[in-house]
Amino acid sequence: MGWSFNIGKIGGTVLRVHVTFFLLLVWIWFMHYQIGGTAAAWEGVAFIVAVFACVVLHEFGHALAARHYGIKTPDITLLPIGGLARLERMPEEPRQELVIAIAGPMVNVVIAALIIFALGGTAGIEQMLQVEDPRADFLVRLAGVNIFLVLFNLIPAFPMDGGRVLRALLATRLSWAKATQIAANIGQGLAFLFGFLGLLYN
């Protein structure tokens, strides 16, 4: 992808950051600066960097699972909308696609569990929902974001991980083409449903 900078190479995978991600950081800095000054500005940037570190780990979860099946991941690109792991090829086996698709969200489950464990299990659901409250604890918010990432990515719609999980599960009983078609239809149905709900609650 054009306008991306290489920032390092881990286990044969080049980590790239798209220029728009830096623009996002600048925007976050100014947005927080207006509300709470310099300290709030840097805290806002630190939080976004921590969130995207979790996104990168999610993508490396996919890459590691793919490598287990002999599939290389030449690069992972970080965009303001999330991470993008470019696999050399897609697996042919439904079981392999299932494992590769689920490996990403599992990384976020582990991160959230580790944070909650580190906080002594005191992080309540209510605190986690206050992701936009700058006074809420940094780690509690980070755990909340990781739980959100799991739920968001497991929405069974392409190109979300959940869409691939659904197709892989269907493909254990149906043909690959039929499984793809049903998973795509469910994805479109969900997109329509969310769009409709969005109209109702706006």
Ligand code: ZN
């Ligand atoms: Zn993923």
